[in-house]
Amino acid sequence: MDTLLVVNAGSSSLKFEIFAVAGSLTRQIKGKLDGVGTAPHLTIKGAGGDRLADEDYPRETVPDLPAAMRLVGDWLRERHEGRLIAVGHRVVHGGPDHMRPARINDDLVRELERYTPLAPLHQPNNLAPIRAFLEHQPQLPQVACFDTAFHRGHDPMADHYAIPAHYFDEGIRRYGFHGLSYEYVAGRLAEVAPDISGRRVIVAHLGSGASMCALNRGRSVECTFGFTALDGLPMGTRCGQIDPGVLLYLLQQHGMTAVQLQDILYKESGLMGLSGTSNDVRELLASSDAGATMALDHFVHRIGLNAGLLAAALGGLDAFVFTAGVGENSPVMRTRIAEKLGWLGASLDPERNDAGELRVSNDDSKVAVYVVPTDEELMIARHTLALISA
Ligand code: ADP
Numbered sequence: 001m002d003t004l005l006v007v008n009a010g011s012s013s014l015k016f017e018i019f020a021v022a023g024s025l026t027r028q029i030k031g032k033l034d035g036v037g038t039a040p041h042l043t044i045k046g047a048g049g050d051r052l053a054d055e056d057y058p059r060e061t062v063p064d065l066p067a068a069m070r071l072v073g074d075w076l077r078e079r080h081e082g083r084l085i086a087v088g089h090r091v092v093h094g095g096p097d098h099m100r101p102a103r104i105n106d107d108l109v110r111e112l113e114r115y116t117p118l119a120p121l122h123q124p125n126n127l128a129p130i131r132a133f134l135e136h137q138p139q140l141p142q143v144a145c146f147d148t149a150f151h152r153g154h155d156p157m158a159d160h161y162a163i164p165a166h167y168f169d170e171g172i173r174r175y176g177f178h179g180l181s182y183e184y185v186a187g188r189l190a191e192v193a194p195d196i197s198g199r200r201v202i203v204a205h206l207g208s209g210a211s212m213c214a215l216n217r218g219r220s221v222e223c224t225f226g227f228t229a230l231d232g233l234p235m236g237t238r239c240g241q242i243d244p245g246v247l248l249y250l251l252q253q254h255g256m257t258a259v260q261l262q263d264i265l266y267k268e269s270g271l272m273g274l275s276g277t278s279n280d281v282r283e284l285l286a287s288s289d290a291g292a293t294m295a296l297d298h299f300v301h302r303i304g305l306n307a308g309l310l311a312a313a314l315g316g317l318d319a320f321v322f323t324a325g326v327g328e329n330s331p332v333m334r335t336r337i338a339e340k341l342g343w344l345g346a347s348l349d350p351e352r353n354d355a356g357e358l359r360v361s362n363d364d365s366k367v368a369v370y371v372v373p374t375d376e377e378l379m380i381a382r383h384t385l386a387l388i389s390a
Pocket residue numbers: 206207208209236279280281282283285324325326329330
């Protein structure tokens with residue numbers, strides 16, 4: 001059996017999936033090693049959701065990402081019987097030029113290293129497994145799938161910041177992220193709602209990271225993320241859109257260092273910062289704490305504001321799509337968000353929404369509202385197979 005490995009290496013977790021390649025792609029294994037460097041925990045599930053591994057490890061056994069890769073590599077070599085024909089990687093930053101996935105070689109890795117300052121918390125981790133495979137299995141084809149690529153068709157005017165123009169050429173521009181998720185959802189929408197997919201659609205990817213994308217005829221024209229994955233909506237621990245004057249104030253009046261500021265904006269803000277208790281929407285929904293209520297109210301408020309912004313970019317709105325952890329699983333949050341879209345003509349059907357049906361709006365809703373589960377790993381597997389078959 002020929003198989004593909006999909007790798008998504010984050011700052012403290014390593015996600016991986018194996019797909020069997022036999023005409024179509026079939027998911028065989030889905031695994032995650034999280035808590036790297038703190039409380040390492042490995043879970044691996046088989047095709048039917050059966051648990052193949054569920055283990056804690058001492059912190060010193062998996063102190064960093066290379067150790068995580070060794071542990072997962074050992075497990076796969078021992079237990080996985082397929083013949084690995086390629087590896088597809090999620091790479092957060094493809095810079096200004098990559099509009100599609102790319103075959104990996106030493107030159108590409110050198111180029112992608114240049115984008116590390118643009119995504120310091122993610123890019124080095126994305127590149128580490130790529131380098132390891134290049135070193136140990138140089139013949140194995142590898143493909144880099146970029147979170148930025150789907151947004152590269154934007155009008156360059158929209159991707160500018162209003163700062164001196166030469167900074168744009170230096171790379172200080174809006175890139176947009178979550179592109180693999182939006183590409184998957186756009187493709188899925190064309191299958192399940194072909195009448196809608198060619199029109200004006202906002203997709204809301206609401207997970208620990210959260211953003212929204214405006215799709216016109218299936219192509220991204222705007223995204224709430226900008227230069228980094230800090231912009232736009234407030235997230236689990238990231239701040240979302242903020243007046244740059246706040247950063248100047250913190251630097252100048254609080255004497256903060258850049259590293260302190262980075263920690264606050266990436267790790268201590270968003271729902272966590274606002275609530276003071278949790279970055280997890282499920283926990284906040286279950287809490288009667290005033291901070292939890294405020295955090296969720298603010299999240300919903302900002303989603304509503306950004307929906308208006310993206311609807312303006314599209315010149316109107318035909319459909320709104322929920323995806324990712326919150327969007328796929330929480331009827332309550334969908335109801336609250338849809339209320340903010342009422343002025344655009346969206347209206348939910350409570351029963352369809354509670355049941356999590358594909359179409360959750362009522363028949364009279366001017367804006368159709370859908371729930372479309374995302375699958376970034378399958379998108380990476382498809383790209384990888386397409387590129388190595390080409
Ligand atoms: P990521 O893949 O970015 O880590 P997910 O897409 O899994 O994130 O989304 C995680 C978020 O989804 C968490 O805030 C979690 O609380 C929320 N979530 C998952 N299931 C539910 C649910 N049933 N109700 C409300 N929120 C949920």
